Amino acid sequence: MAFDGAGAVVTGAAAGIGQATAVHLASLGAKVVVSDIAEDGAEQTVETIRAAGGTATFVQADVSNADSVEELIARSVEYLGGLDLAVNNAGIGHQPGDLHEMPIETWDQVMGIDLRGTFLCLRAELKVMVDAGHGSIVNMASNAGVKNAPFMAAYTAAKHGVIGLTKNAALQYARRNIRVNAVCPGTILTPGLASFPEENQREWAELIPVGRLGTPEEVAQAVAYLLSDQAAFITGVGLLIDGGLMFD
Numbered sequence: 001m002a003f004d005g006a007g008a009v010v011t012g013a014a015a016g017i018g019q020a021t022a023v024h025l026a027s028l029g030a031k032v033v034v035s036d037i038a039e040d041g042a043e044q045t046v047e048t049i050r051a052a053g054g055t056a057t058f059v060q061a062d063v064s065n066a067d068s069v070e071e072l073i074a075r076s077v078e079y080l081g082g083l084d085l086a087v088n089n090a091g092i093g094h095q096p097g098d099l100h101e102m103p104i105e106t107w108d109q110v111m112g113i114d115l116r117g118t119f120l121c122l123r124a125e126l127k128v129m130v131d132a133g134h135g136s137i138v139n140m141a142s143n144a145g146v147k148n149a150p151f152m153a154a155y156t157a158a159k160h161g162v163i164g165l166t167k168n169a170a171l172q173y174a175r176r177n178i179r180v181n182a183v184c185p186g187t188i189l190t191p192g193l194a195s196f197p198e199e200n201q202r203e204w205a206e207l208i209p210v211g212r213l214g215t216p217e218e219v220a221q222a223v224a225y226l227l228s229d230q231a232a233f234i235t236g237v238g239l240l241i242d243g244g245l246m247f248d
Contacts, residue, residue, distance in 0.1 A: 001228045003030035007080025008227075009073070010034060011063055011121060012090030014041025016190035017140065019048075020216035021087050021223050026054030028224060030085060033076040035061045037090075063090045063117030073124040083128045085227050088121040089140040091158075096151035107154045114158035115165070122169055126178065134177045136227045139166050141182040143242045159184075163238045170236030179235040181226045186242025189213040209244035 008025050012018035014036035026032045026049040034049070034056050036042040042058045049056040057079055061072035077083050091114045094106050118139050129135030144152060145159035166182040173180060187193070187204050193213070194201075205212050222241050225231055240246050 001028060001224060001230055003028045003085065003224075003228070006030045006084040007076070007082050008032050008085035008087070009059075009076045009080075009083065009125070010087040010089060011061065011072075011117075012036055012140070013045050014038040016192065017185065017188060017216045017219045018087070018089040019045045020220040021089060022056065023048055023052075023054075024217065024220040024224055025085070025087075025227075026056055027052060031080050032056040033072075033079060034058050035072055035076075035090075037062050063088075063121055064112035066120050069117075069120040069124050073121075073128060077128055082132055083125060084132075084135060086121065086125045086135070086137045087140070087223055087227070088118045088125075088137065090117055090121075091140055093155050094152065098151065099153040102153060110154040110158050111161075114155070115161040118162050118165060122165065122180070126169070126173065129178050130173070130176055136178070137169075137180045138223045138226050139180070139182040141166070141184045141238055143184045143186045143240055143246050145182070145184050146238060146240070147246060166238065167236045174235055179226075179231070181231070181235060182238040183219060183222055183226065184238050184240045184242070185214060185219050186240070186245045187213050188219060188241075189215055207245065208242070209247075212243070214241060214243060 008030040010022040013022040013034040022032050022034050034042050034045045046056045046058050059075050062068045141162040142159040144156045145163040149156045170180040
């Protein structure tokens with residue numbers, strides 16, 4: 001698998017899965033635009049890529065804002081000389097709780113970043129890829145996009161929406177040489193999860209059939225596969241990466 005010279009943009013790349021994905025794509029030869037609203041973490045991702053001999057730059061963006069997304073893609077195309085690959089990873093969760101007690105602001109924020117943000121990025125990326133006649137996109141969903149995440153109404157709804165949006169776009173653009181897929185991670189040992197006590201981490205791992213938590217790097221490898229020509233006959237899928245949890 002190689003992306004020699006391919007231009008890629010990865011949102012939400014300041015930490016966790018997004019950071020691992022940006023670093024992995026760069027290690028395979030892609031030129032990467034690292035985007036996030038958090039400047040410090042994103043700049044660290046860029047430094048990590050460059051230290052390993054890769055090519056990357058940082059473009060700050062708020063994916064819930066249409067103008068910000070349009071500027072991100074315009075600057076990405078200018079830096080990369082085009083846009084071949086895109087990973088729409090930016091997203092947030094929320095505190096678990098009963099739906100009737102959820103603040104409207106929480107609902108709007110999660111929908112604004114997780115679902116509207118994916119739509120806005122797709123919209124801007126597809127404009128470029130249609131003109132170029134090719135492209136490959138991976139959206140970040142979740143296993144909460146194919147099943148219920150208890151007491152996580154906004155997150156569940158948003159990630160179900162990402163799956164639906166992925167399928168819709170995949171069929172619309174299949175004959176235009178553009179593939180659109182999604183990945184659906186389960187419990188992944190991101191920095192946020194790693195901040196919990198080890199006892200909690202062990203309890204969560206015991207719920208997973210393979211007996212451990214996933215890593216951001218494992219998700220990044222799956223993203224790279226779906227972006228690559230090795231997956232040229234795959235579009236519209238929501239690939240579960242959850243150690244069998246969905247089927248337990």
